[in-house]
Amino acid sequence: MTRLVIRPATRDDVPAIVAMLADDPLGAAREDVTDVQAYDAAYDRVDGDPAQHLVVADRDGTVVGTLQLSVIPGLSRRGATRSVIEGVRVARGERGTGLGTELVTWAVEESRRLGCSLVQLTSDASRTDARRFYERLGFVASHVGFKLQLGD
Amino acid sequence: MTRLVIRPATRDDVPAIVAMLADDPLGAAREDVTDVQAYDAAYDRVDGDPAQHLVVADRDGTVVGTLQLSVIPGLSRRGATRSVIEGVRVARGERGTGLGTELVTWAVEESRRLGCSLVQLTSDASRTDARRFYERLGFVASHVGFKLQLGD
Numbered sequence: 001m002t003r004l005v006i007r008p009a010t011r012d013d014v015p016a017i018v019a020m021l022a023d024d025p026l027g028a029a030r031e032d033v034t035d036v037q038a039y040d041a042a043y044d045r046v047d048g049d050p051a052q053h054l055v056v057a058d059r060d061g062t063v064v065g066t067l068q069l070s071v072i073p074g075l076s077r078r079g080a081t082r083s084v085i086e087g088v089r090v091a092r093g094e095r096g097t098g099l100g101t102e103l104v105t106w107a108v109e110e111s112r113r114l115g116c117s118l119v120q121l122t123s124d125a126s127r128t129d130a131r132r133f134y135e136r137l138g139f140v141a142s143h144v145g146f147k148l149q150l151g152d
Numbered sequence: 153m154t155r156l157v158i159r160p161a162t163r164d165d166v167p168a169i170v171a172m173l174a175d176d177p178l179g180a181a182r183e184d185v186t187d188v189q190a191y192d193a194a195y196d197r198v199d200g201d202p203a204q205h206l207v208v209a210d211r212d213g214t215v216v217g218t219l220q221l222s223v224i225p226g227l228s229r230r231g232a233t234r235s236v237i238e239g240v241r242v243a244r245g246e247r248g249t250g251l252g253t254e255l256v257t258w259a260v261e262e263s264r265r266l267g268c269s270l271v272q273l274t275s276d277a278s279r280t281d282a283r284r285f286y287e288r289l290g291f292v293a294s295h296v297g298f299k300l301q302l303g304d
C-alpha cells in the first residue's frame with residue numbers, strides 16, 4: 001500500500017519540482033534544469049515569504065506532484081483575501097490517477113483555512129484538458145488571462 | 153495646470169478607492185460601500201504585507217484612479233518572480249483620458265524595478281474593451297482565468 005502526503009516543499013525537493021516543471025509541453029521551452037543556482041535562489045525567495053505555500057505530493061518518499069498557493073489580501077469584493085494557484089504539475093507516471101484533483105482540492109481547502117474567499121488561477125489556452133478539469137472542480141472560466149514578459 | 157501623481161494608498165484613501173470599486177458594472181453587485189470596517193481591515197492586511205503595492209492616482213489632492221500590484225516569487229520559468237495587477241479602476245470623470253494607460257504603465261515599470269520578469273492580470277470576459285486596452289500595452293491574452301468562490 002502506498003501513502004501519499006501533501007507537504008511543504010523543502011530545498012531538497014527543488015530538483016524534483018524543477019524536473020516536473022520542465023517535463024511539460026510548455027515548460028520544456030521555458031525551464032533550464034541545469035540552472036540549479038537560479039532555482040535554489042527562487043526557492044529561498046518563496047520560503048522567505050509567509051504568503052507563499054509551495055507544496056509537493058510525496059508518495060512513499062518520492063515527489064510526484066507540486067503546486068504553489070499564494071495568498072493575496074485586497075480591498076475589492078468587500079475586502080476579500082484571495083489565493084492564486086500556480087505551477088500545478090503531476091509526475092509523468094502519475095498522470096490520470098486523480099493526483100491533480102487531490103492537489104487542487106488540497107489547495108482549495110487550504111485557501112479556505114487561510115481565510116480566502118476566492119481561489120483563482122490561469123491556464124494556458126493551449127492546455128485544452130485544463131478547462132474541463134477545473135470546471136469539474138467547480139471553477140468558472142470567467143476571465144481572460146493576460147501576460148507581459150519583461151526584459152531578457 | 154493639474155498635477156497627477158501615482159502614490160501609495162493611505163488608510164484615508166480607502167473610501168475613495170471603495171467608491172471606484174463599486175462604481176463599475178461588475179463591482180456594483182460585489183461591493184458594499186457601507187461596510188467600512190471590512191474595507192479598513194482589508195487595507196490593514198494589504199498594508200502589512202510588503203509584497204502588496206496598493207496605489208492611487210492623485211490629481212491635485214483628489215483620488216482619481218487605483219490599482220494593486222502583488223509580487224509573487226516562484227520556481228517556474230527559471231525561478232521567475234512575477235507580479236499580478238488587480239483592481240484597476242479609473243474615476244468616472246477621468247475615463248478616456250489615458251489615466252488607465254498611465255496606471256498600468258506605472259505598474260509595469262514598478263514590476264521591472266522590483267525584479268519581476270513577468271506581469272500578469274486577468275480581466276472578466278464581459279469587459280470587452282479590456283482586451284484591446286491590454287494588448288495595446290503589450291500584454292498577450294494567452295490564458296484562461298478560472299475563479300472559485302468559497303463559502304460565505
